[in-house]
Amino acid sequence: MLMLPKSRILRRRIDFQRVHRFGKSYSNRYLVLYVLTASGLEDKVGFAAGKKLGNAVTRNRVKRLMRECYRLNQDNIKKGYCILLVGRKSAVGKKYDVIERAFLDLGRKAKIFGR
RNA sequence: UGAGCGUGAAAGACAAUCGCUGACGAUGAUAUCGUUUGAGGAAAGUCCGGGCUCCACAGGGCAGUGUGCUGGAUAACGUCCAGCGAGGGUGACCUUAGGGAAAGUGUCAUAGAAAAGGAAACCGCCUGCUUGACCUGUCAGGCAGGUAAGGGUGGAAAGGUGCGGUAAGAGCGCACCAGCAGUCAGGUGACUGGCUGGCUUGAUAAACCCCACAUGGAGCAAGACCGAAUAGGGAAGGAUAUGAAGUGGCCCGCUGACCUUCCGGGUGUGUCGCUAGAGCUGUCAGGCAACUGGCAGUCCAGAUAAAUGAUUGUCACCGCUUCGGCGGAACAGAACUCGGCUUAUUGAUCACUCAUAGC
Secondary structure (H helix, E strand, O other): OOOOOHHHEOOOHHHHHHHHHHOEEEEOOOEEEEEEEOOOOOOOEEEEOOHHHOOHHHHHHHHHHHHHHHHHHHHHEOOOEEEEEEEOHHHOOOOHHHHHHHHHHHHHHHOOEOO
16 A cells, blocks of 8 residues: 555654655655664655755645655555655756656665665 | 726635544554644734733822824724815825924024024115215215115015005015914814904924823733742852842832852653634624624634645636647735734725727
């Protein structure tokens, strides 16, 4: 099932800081991906879109697209990773398929996908 | 048809698949299933005003701050409605921080002779005396006066225009206009209109100020509850029932015993507040209107790194088109909650005005 309940999403400020600080980072034009292993936050995910991206509407849009990317591809991701996705400025106004391709590209670089 | 002026509806619809928040129910044991619910006109800026919470259900005075034509609406307002005055526009209509300048103080640069209380003589105009010239009543100069008509400076020169008057002039006199004071009439009132009077008073109060009215402070990170919850403890310093501290300016009044700094240690980013309200819809009545009242119906987000989404298709809308299609669709995301204001922005409809043409 491709569900993503609230309990799987990072909530606390400290957790975000930890993944950002100690996780390995990969990036391309649209996204930045942080991956952290053996943290106590296994199989959790966080999404971030900074003030640079624009107002609340555009930031929300980017976050929702990132969440869909993770949700629809989570079966391919190996267990035990804590992932943080950050949107970059060029992701504003892009359609879903563009963002998904960017996400899959980063996932292959980080070798988080099974098979 | 063109230009304009007001008004300001609506903010694409439906379906499929996958997914999220809350509520309810079930299984059940913290997960799953089912039903249902889920952004705006500005949710924004945080600029005013209320509710609510705590401080004394907040009291007296001063200071400070705010408001400032009139009448009304309202829980309240700096908002709204209806008017009045002033200004702008051919007009529809728009703008308006619009109390007081004889309570007092200040400012009015430069220019100009003179810039504030009845001022000021630079040029000019007029009179008298006098000197010189000659064509013997004219010109030129000097002195003493009069004069605010004319010139020039300025944003503004001490009412304006005209007639009379005068040596020349002057509200010196008169008429009209503006203004002031009084009075009469109309209007709840701002004010408007008439009459009479004496003749005249600069601008600035978004300069201080005066007057009238209003105003205690902080804000949901308010505040309350929980198993230790601004805990409890140690050290240093200070104060002390002759008053610590609080009441976020001061005095009074009230409450009535601690306060500041450091050390060390632990525990929550818990639960409530948190959505039924000056609510929404319809209708009737009153009112020019803002709005008020009655009746009926209805329940309509409650998150907390923050749900309300993603993709696809069909039909509408707009633009381009080789008629196959392709592209576009604004501003913008609830955070205790209402009433406004302001700013951003797609945009009908309706009413009206002006110009031109036709009938």
